[in-house]
Amino acid sequence: MSEPLVLGIESSCDETGIGIVRGTELLASEVASSVDLHVRFGGVVPEVASRAHLEAIVPALERAVTTAGIELNEVDAIAVTAGPGLMGALVVGLAAAKALAASLHKPLYGLNHLVGHVGVDVLEHGPLPKPCLALLVSGGHTSLLLVRDITSDVVEIGATIDDAAGEAYDKVARVLGLPYPGGPVIDALAANGNPAAIRFPRGLTSPRDLEQHRFDFSFSGLKTSVARWVETQKRDGKDVPIEDVAASFQEAVADVLTAKTIDAAQAYGVHDVLLGGGVAANSRLRALLAERCASANLDLRSPSRDLCTDNGAMIAVLGAACVSAGREPSELTIGADSGLPVSEVQLRVRA
Ligand code: KG4
Ligand code: ZN
Numbered sequence: 001m002s003e004p005l006v007l008g009i010e011s012s013c014d015e016t017g018i019g020i021v022r023g024t025e026l027l028a029s030e031v032a033s034s035v036d037l038h039v040r041f042g043g044v045v046p047e048v049a050s051r052a053h054l055e056a057i058v059p060a061l062e063r064a065v066t067t068a069g070i071e072l073n074e075v076d077a078i079a080v081t082a083g084p085g086l087m088g089a090l091v092v093g094l095a096a097a098k099a100l101a102a103s104l105h106k107p108l109y110g111l112n113h114l115v116g117h118v119g120v121d122v123l124e125h126g127p128l129p130k131p132c133l134a135l136l137v138s139g140g141h142t143s144l145l146l147v148r149d150i151t152s153d154v155v156e157i158g159a160t161i162d163d164a165a166g167e168a169y170d171k172v173a174r175v176l177g178l179p180y181p182g183g184p185v186i187d188a189l190a191a192n193g194n195p196a197a198i199r200f201p202r203g204l205t206s207p208r209d210l211e212q213h214r215f216d217f218s219f220s221g222l223k224t225s226v227a228r229w230v231e232t233q234k235r236d237g238k239d240v241p242i243e244d245v246a247a248s249f250q251e252a253v254a255d256v257l258t259a260k261t262i263d264a265a266q267a268y269g270v271h272d273v274l275l276g277g278g279v280a281a282n283s284r285l286r287a288l289l290a291e292r293c294a295s296a297n298l299d300l301r302s303p304s305r306d307l308c309t310d311n312g313a314m315i316a317v318l319g320a321a322c323v324s325a326g327r328e329p330s331e332l333t334i335g336a337d338s339g340l341p342v343s344e345v346q347l348r349v350r351a
Helices: 035-041 045-069 087-104 113-119 166-175 182-190 207-214 220-235 244-267 283-295 315-324
Strands: 005-010 017-022 027-031 077-083 106-113 130-137 140-151 153-159 272-276 299-301
Touching: 005 045, 005 087, 005 113, 017 045, 017 315, 027 045, 027 087, 027 315, 045 087, 077 087, 077 113, 077 207, 077 315, 087 106, 106 113, 106 315, 113 130, 113 140, 113 272, 113 315, 130 244, 153 207, 153 220, 153 244, 166 182, 166 220, 182 244, 182 283, 207 283, 220 244, 244 272, 272 283, 283 299
Parallel strands: 005 077, 077 106, 130 272, 272 299
Antiparallel strands: 005 017, 017 027, 130 140, 140 153
8 A cells, every 4th residue: 555645633732733654754744723811811711722622623624734735535544632631631632533534434543742742753753763762742641651662562651750851941931921832932041141140940850759759750849949940030029031941941851851861771771762752842951952862872852843833744754654554444433532651552442
């Protein structure tokens, strides 16, 4: 069979994404974001996100099909995010995917959003080396993954024990009076700040913590520390040097993420490191990881910024990998699973 033509649908949070790929070639990626509707609430409001998906999904689908220059009935499979994510949001994409699969008589693949973030890199850099070590950093998850096969063998070797890195960015942004989502704003401010201005704590890096949590992360102490520092400045009537705070916070996040990634790659004897998830768009994280991988003689692959944040192409390309690997499709009766573990690449039957 030639490379499979796959349509992917993503609706786990506040982006409605439709992607179309042929094998590992990207034909279209349409993303409609509802982020503007959530800004005044300081975070994603699930009901608002679900309604926005409902309104955006058909127009996005039409745009993607036009851009790709295909007919819908040419596709070999429909891939969709089955979890994890916001239940009401996931259900919209899943319902659309099921309707397409049933009416077009095409197989359905209900896939893991997090694995999609990791696998998306093949669109730009070709097949993944086996194995590779992935640092997955999104709004809801921060994990180190040993990826032996992107369609069937993903093992979590470490994860955050409290906040995800993206969540820490969003919360620190709130403390600094910055809009949601905090990541891109802090990233931009940090560019003009001094990363060594304030020494914020590096979670789970003390010798004692490393015994129990060598590959795990913790960002809630860091977030509290930033909040306290800002509070103290204000109480003492001093200015808050927002760019220095942003840069120093960002340095603490990037330092821990990259140090543990290198340690894990070396401990598992893996030569290829992969970066994925919304926070992978962060400029300091990308730069520091590149620097440390080079020093440790490890190869680093990271998707371009557009493909780091939520999109349908990452789901489409993971679907294409599943089709090529001969994986059985999912049953049409599958439900969305808001807590789908990262080790479950595909939801095949109703839980
Ligand atoms: O993966 P993603 O798009 O959605 C989830 O699956 O959660 O990640 C969203 C997260 C948000 O917390 C956002 O603040 C963060 O990614 N983010 C960034 C940057 N761009 C997005 N964090 C740091 N630096 C960035 N440039
Ligand atoms: Zn995501």
